[in-house]
Amino acid sequence: MLTSRKRIFWDQLQTVRLYYQKPKFALIDLTFFFIGLFINPYRTCRKFLQKKGAANIYAYGETPFTTYQKMVDECGIGPDDVWVEMGSGRGKGCFWLSQFIKCKVVGIEWIPQFVFFSNMLRKIFRVKNLSFQRVDMQKADIAKATVIYLYGNFPQVDIPLTAKVISISAPLEGFTVLKTFWVRYPWGRTAAFLQKR
Numbered sequence: 001m002l003t004s005r006k007r008i009f010w011d012q013l014q015t016v017r018l019y020y021q022k023p024k025f026a027l028i029d030l031t032f033f034f035i036g037l038f039i040n041p042y043r044t045c046r047k048f049l050q051k052k053g054a055a056n057i058y059a060y061g062e063t064p065f066t067t068y069q070k071m072v073d074e075c076g077i078g079p080d081d082v083w084v085e086m087g088s089g090r091g092k093g094c095f096w097l098s099q100f101i102k103c104k105v106v107g108i109e110w111i112p113q114f115v116f117f118s119n120m121l122r123k124i125f126r127v128k129n130l131s132f133q134r135v136d137m138q139k140a141d142i143a144k145a146t147v148i149y150l151y152g153n154f155p156q157v158d159i160p161l162t163a164k165v166i167s168i169s170a171p172l173e174g175f176t177v178l179k180t181f182w183v184r185y186p187w188g189r190t191a192a193f194l195q196k197r
């Protein structure tokens with residue numbers, strides 16, 4: 001069994017092997033890596049949550065790109081979708097979707113540093129089909145979403161009637177589960193739920 005750190009390292013090797021044939025994406029991912037040498041996202045998130053007085057301040061984690069690939073395949077996500085990621089963190093997954101699936105992508109995130117760097121990279125690399133909202137997800141404008149991804153414990157969010165939702169580890173209350181499948185994170189394997197109101 002791989003430890004979390006080894007798993008993250010393994011995921012990075014997979015990223016290079018599977019996704020670095022696309023030079024633009026490779027450059028974006030390497031820039032994230034470079035920024036990460038100076039600004040640790042786990043620490044940034046912990047400090048933000050500490051200031052907010054959150055009960056769990058160790059809530060940060062990132063979805064491997066191979067897990068995004070699995071969600072896209074299992075849920076039939078395509079270029080016509082509008083993917084909204086609730087709590088997009090540094091936005092790495094949003095960039096992956098924008099580059100490989102070519103759908104419209106919206107990242108919702110409340111930590112200012114994350115949104116600052118996501119937006120900076122979006123402008124530098126001229127990524128047109130991607131935007132970020134620096135807002136509490138409860139107040140985000142997600143009316144155009146066709147699919148919403150939630151990874152973490154989240155407050156009640158007003159989800160549009162027509163949107164499908166992918167949640168991790170547990171389904172949302174009041175939703176009908178359309179599909180369940182296994183996904184992998186650095187901390188282990190868990191179930192993902194595709195659901196609709």
Ligand SMILES: C[S@@+](CC[C@H](N)C(=O)[O-])C[C@H]1O[C@@H](n2cnc3c(N)ncnc32)[C@H](O)[C@@H]1O
Nearest residue numbers: 060061062063087088089109110136137151152
């Ligand atoms: C577990 S991380 C997931 C990051 C990214 N979605 C991924 O899968 O790689 C959860 C993110 O959600 C953000 N978050 C949590 N509650 C939020 C809220 N109410 N509004 C906006 N962002 C929130 C956190 O700041 C954190 O960056």
